[in-house]
Amino acid sequence: MATPALEKPCRMDLRLTGSQRASYEEAAALKGQTLTQWSTSKLDEAAAADIEAARLTRLTGPAFEEFCSMLDAPLPESTRELLAREEIWV
Numbered sequence: 001m002a003t004p005a006l007e008k009p010c011r012m013d014l015r016l017t018g019s020q021r022a023s024y025e026e027a028a029a030l031k032g033q034t035l036t037q038w039s040t041s042k043l044d045e046a047a048a049a050d051i052e053a054a055r056l057t058r059l060t061g062p063a064f065e066e067f068c069s070m071l072d073a074p075l076p077e078s079t080r081e082l083l084a085r086e087e088i089w090v
Helices: 018-030 035-055 061-072 077-084
Strands: none
């Protein structure tokens, strides 16, 4: 039974050197993939890694310990007063 093709309405054109294209085609062939399959899998991986790197905050051991101690510390009086105020928005 044939698998229905996924609808892919978007297209992206890239300008490449001849050596880039040849290299990408060789890599795709070695993986048993089409150039499109190989390219999109690499772009998917790179996009996920870049998005994660941009959204993730890494702390050193000492910085993490300081962060945890700040979370465990009581709130400053000014913060408690701010939180106790009646909300003025709905």
